[in-house]
Amino acid sequence: MSPAAPAPLDDENLLSEILLRLPALPSTLPRVSLVCKRWRHLVSDIGFFRRFREHHRHSPPLLGCFVEGDRCVPYTPIMHSPDRIPAERFSLQLNETCHSWVLGCRHGLVLISPDSRKRVLVWDPVTGEQHHIAFPPGFVGAANSVHGAVLRPAEARHFQVILVWVGGEDKTNMPLLACVYSSEKGVWGSLISPLIQFEGYFKGLSSLLVGNSLYWCLGGRSDAILEFDLERQTLAVIQVPACLSEEDLLQFAAIRAEGGGLGLLSILGFTAQLWKRKTDSHGVASWAMGRTIELDKLLSMNPEKERVRPLIVGLAEYNNVVLLTTGGDGIIMLQLESLQFKKFYETTNSFYHHQFESVYSAGRSIGGGHDGAELLHST
Known part of the structure; x- marks a missing residue:
């Protein structure tokens, strides 16, 4: 029998396409980055940031x-x-x-x-x-x-x-x-x-x-x-x-x-x-x-x-x-x-x-204080 296919979220390319389509709210990517190190590494990549901004431009x-x-x-x-x-x-x-x-x-x-x-x-x-x-x-x-x-x-x-x-x-x-x-x-x-x-x-x-x-x-x-x-x-x-x-x-x-x-x-x-x-x-x-x-x-x-x-x-x-x-x-x-x-x-x-x-992403401290936090990226 062929080995079991990887779960959808284990596929790096498919996961990237899914995250790309999340709402372009300031808190979206900081929250995604807190899921796990793998997800944080993906959304912190400059190439992903560019695609995310372009997708929601x-x-x-x-x-x-x-x-x-x-x-x-x-x-x-x-x-x-x-x-x-x-x-x-x-x-x-x-x-x-x-x-x-x-x-x-x-x-x-x-x-x-x-x-x-x-x-x-x-x-x-x-x-x-x-x-x-x-x-x-x-x-x-x-x-x-x-x-x-x-x-x-x-x-x-x-x-x-x-x-x-x-x-x-x-x-x-x-x-x-x-x-x-x-x-x-x-x-x-x-x-x-x-x-x-x-x-x-x-x-x-x-x-x-x-x-x-x-x-x-x-x-x-x-x-x-x-x-x-x-x-x-x-x-x-x-x-x-x-x-x-x-x-x-x-x-x-x-x-x-x-x-x-x-x-x-x-x-x-x-x-x-x-x-x-x-x-x-x-x-x-x-x-x-x-x-x-x-x-x-x-x-x-x-x-x-x-x-x-x-x-x-x-x-x-x-x-x-x-x-x-x-x-x-x-x-x-x-x-x-x-x-x-x-x-x-x-x-x-x-x-x-x-x-x-x-379209931009906010810093990790978002939600931890009054009115949000540090801005990192913008279009």
Whole structure:
């Protein structure tokens, strides 16, 4: 008789594939490492860490958020112990004397403009590494006229910064501009200026990455979405649905649509609508309305007593979670697919919240003290 086949967990390759698919929570790998020396040796291997981060790169957990402030960038955790990261661990103190603008978070990096929008700071909260980059020539650092995004390829130390600029509200003949910085080369690329103009400003929400394009929400004489195609290096302006364009109190955000592609969340009063950008057989793109959500009923609000309508203050692109502020209720997290919601925290801060979605592992002391422990790896 042939010898008995080894048990599944005795097969090193099969065990690795199983552990690779565990949830990407901060406490997962530290707990796995405590099972036995063999398992600890496997999950401590740098090759396994790389595969684990890459496997969960497009579905990272939502850890918390950053909010701009004076001389600091405070962090607020979302998860509960043992996956909760203490606020003081990720909060950044700055030497600047003016207001610091957070432009967004992605791939474990935070993009900040700390001094009247003359430069940007790329910050890795886990390692503490900082890169200060002056604005490219031709950009003017006026409030609400410059926005940006940061990207980092999988398993790479280098990153890209994309800055976009609009002429500003109530100005004429002002072009749109974009420029891409490569940390690998250490220089800005050429200015990208399309043959279109837009009189308006950035609303302040983080950019949205869908496929090969980044999207920012614009306000002004007409609400719109600015698209930057990373592959083609082109800019375009997408108008919101015509039925919404004349609404003065419109709240909207670019989102990932159900099934993929560009979507739109619009809120007027206490009614939210989900839209999707579709292209017909002739290549003509248009908006199609999907679900309608009555926020007052979903969130148990009384429109007659509530003086503050729901405002969009943040969006988590991978988790498809929107952050809403409703006055006295503080910040509410709403998952757009399941429509599950929970109160994030009590605050009177109406600044934009920039969600930090990242995959990393925490140290062995996790669970042994208040709010978690030492961070080791991140994407």
